[in-house]
Amino acid sequence: MHPSMHALSSPQKPAIIIAETGQAMDYWTLDAQSNRSAHALRALGMQRGDVVATLFDNAVEVFVLGLAAQRAGLYLTSISNKLSAADVAYIARDCGAKLLVASDAYLPLAEQALLDTSDLRLFAWQKESIVARSWSDLASPYPTSPISDQAPGTDMLYSSGTTGRPKGVKFPLPEGGIDHPTPLMTMGTSLYGMGADTIYLSTSPLYHAAPLRWAMTVHRLGGTVVVMRHFDAEQTLKHIEQFRVTHATFVPTHFVRLLKLPDDTRARYDHSSLRAVVHAAAPCPVPIKQAMIDWWGPILHEYYSGTEQCGITALTSSEWLAKPGSVGKAVLGTVKITDDDGNELPVGSEGNVFFANGPAFQYHNDPEKTAKAYDRNGWATLGDIGRIDEDGYLFLTDRKSFMIISGGVNIYPQEIENCLVAHPKVADAAVIGVPDEEMGERVLAIVQPAAGVQAGIPLGNELCDYIRSALGGVKTPRAFEFRDELPREPTGKLMKRKLVEEFRTKVAAAA
Template identity: 65%
Template sequence: MHPAEHAARNPDKPAVVMAETGKTMDFATLDALSNASAHQLRALGLKRGDVVATLFGNSPEVFVFGWAAQRSGLYQTAISSKLSARDVAYILADSGAKLLVVSLAHADLAREALANMPDLPAYLWSGSDDRLSDWSAAAAAQPTGRIDDESPGTDLLYSSGTTGRPKGVMPALPTGSIDAGTPLTRMGAGLYGMSEDTVYLSTSPLYHAAPLRWAMAVLQLGGTVVVMERFDPEEALRLIERHAITHATFVPTHFIRMLKLDEQTRAKYDVSSLHAVVHAAAPCPVPVKHAMIDWFGPIVHEYYSGTESCGITALSSEEWLRKPGSVGRAVLGVVHIVGTDGHELPAGETGDVFFSDGPAFRYLNDPQKTADAHDARGWATLGDIGRLDDDGFLFLSDRRSFMIISGGVNIYPQEIENLLVTHPAVADVAVIGIPCDEMGEMVLAVVQPAPGVAGDAPLAAELQTFARRELGGVKTPKRVDFMDELPREPTGKLFKRKLRDQYCA
């Protein structure tokens, strides 16, 4: 279905609720404003297949403009507000965007990025200045009925740039009806029981792929989206109780922060309304997953995919308890494990994870990266290493680019990180390889101590002893450094490239 249908059937139902202010937008208002923005897009000459860019916070305009672009057959490039003006300008140029619309909070960033783009039309969502026109005022002069030439659009999103300059992931533009289902609407309904009765808590920045796509999927299914402007562990629990949240998506760092609340704080909130809690985006340490299932019950689901969406695996709590550490079986595409010689490996052997028979994609303006992500058979990879068991469940080891080779031994940082983050003195951790004359690379752990804990030599020795006892000498960090805060995306992804560049310099 489509929000337009829900607006016709249930116009007064809340579509979007802003958690911090309580401001609510019903489906009728969402649809009318979306239609007006779609007419404004056409008035500016934008046609099917064109690219429009947005620089929004977690705010209602995400959905008004998002559905306007979707029903106009456009590619929408949601740009992270955490990027530099230089990177914003790069994305605007690389994507070929014909329009930029920004929230007031990001006007300064937009003006700086636009400094050398005088001809790119740019708008503030509300308000104007000498460079940015007023989008809401322009759209208000347009009709609120549907445009005559509706066709489905999609997103053109950029990677977070953890391994270099952001890459534009360009899927094929959908055809057919604007109300056609997506992989996430099918997953949401089929695996997690999402429906018109869903009240969904959106916990992450809506310029990222998974948070944006899940929120849009819930609206397509007719549910209500409660949007957190920023994540806070206790506030998330309060919102679950206040709004009787039925579904929520998290990343493992959210789990870790909630679990580190004291037991009295955790116990005072009623989370019994939850029907399904879904996590992805980064590896979840096994002890953390066990603790979340013990707390919330067997409603914690996991999936593995990427912005490219060339394949998806998923599994339930029950399946994970039988296969701890797995990210599930394929629900979109077919998983293959491929060796360095290009041949498919049998169950139990570790190699590169590829998907076949999934949606096609390419990296915009980068045929070499597109070619590197595909093999001769057309199978696609997200760059991860893993293995399949005899039942077809996928277990990830790490990203190929993060693997450490020390003394000829392959070491996967994820395994070490998953252990160290469970130590009560550790708030966050990144494990990287740094040059070593003797061994080629040396294992370094960069630790963000828990609040009130001193990052000093005794703690470093304690963490090395802890790792040696659980993982053995080879995987034990030879050096432990401390940092006040690690460079991590709100989605949970570490900017390991920045750390490695810093240490290798």
């Protein structure tokens, strides 16, 4: 199935609705505008296997250009609009994009990012500037019929690591027609009952892998995607009732915020249209998930995967109630638990979580990182530690890295630490994630001030502003602690595990 088929069978059916404004785009218009954009891409010299980068808001252009890239055989690199200009520039260059298209609101950020990148063409969705053309004006004269050489494309999205810069996750281009099936289509239909009658609420930024992929999957199935520009707990309930939402995806932080609404607010809205609520991206605390099931019924579904999509596990509410804390059984690939030498461990043993027989991927421009993601058996890992029980259910017990997941967003501390130690008032720094009831984890910076520098709130505020300017708000620590000295081994290696255990104990004691 493909959106172009639904444009023929149900041309006036809404494909996209912007929840806050009611702006809608039907399937005929989505198909027509994506065809025009595909023609424009070809006119600009874009050929199968090339990369187009985007810097979009949660808006219709995500789907118009996304579908155009998909039917033109391109890689789509969707860049977070929360990044700093330096990060946007890095990803735009690293992915090898020939052009960057930005929502009008993010044109200033795109222009700043591309100041020193003269070989990459810049477009705004509608506006024009001295350095950017209007994509809508460029595409509008082209035909609404398909390009003659349609071929399936895919995404190449950037996944946060534990050290260094993020890397693009690259898959082989799909073969066959543009309607080639995907793993999410199979999951959506077989596990969640998605189809042409689906009204799907997209609650998260569409530059992330899961929200983008699920929304485009719903379009393949012929459903309607209701897009929230920004998550708001009460507005989510309002939209569920208003649009008679049948399916939705969330991260655990969303559940926390929904549950914190006053009882009378939660009772005010009708959620009876919901058939399946899917969550992923971060571990969901058992009490939070239990409370959501108590409220919405046994319609919660969970899955575990990553941008790499080398494997997927999934489970229903009834399975979770029998196996609380589990992330399910494999629905893509086969779960393997190994020791550090690659030897498979018996049932119940804790070890490295790998997937066998899953889709192949590589980290773009990083063969060393790609090699580390695979073991000697050819199995791939997302870097987590866990165990499988006697019934084949996976339980995640720890992260092999110290990656922080805050509100469903992956944050790697090394970059923040590198930024901090470059500040003249900082002698040493460590960044860790500590438990947070709402966000899952929050970013904490532990700083050793330089000699003669006074620790305290003014210094914390200065460092906060410094990091926000350099790295963007998402990576800015929410709290600062100051120490005379950080624990390091004689070799100089930071003993971060000690800090993690100390601060998690403090948070638990204060709860």
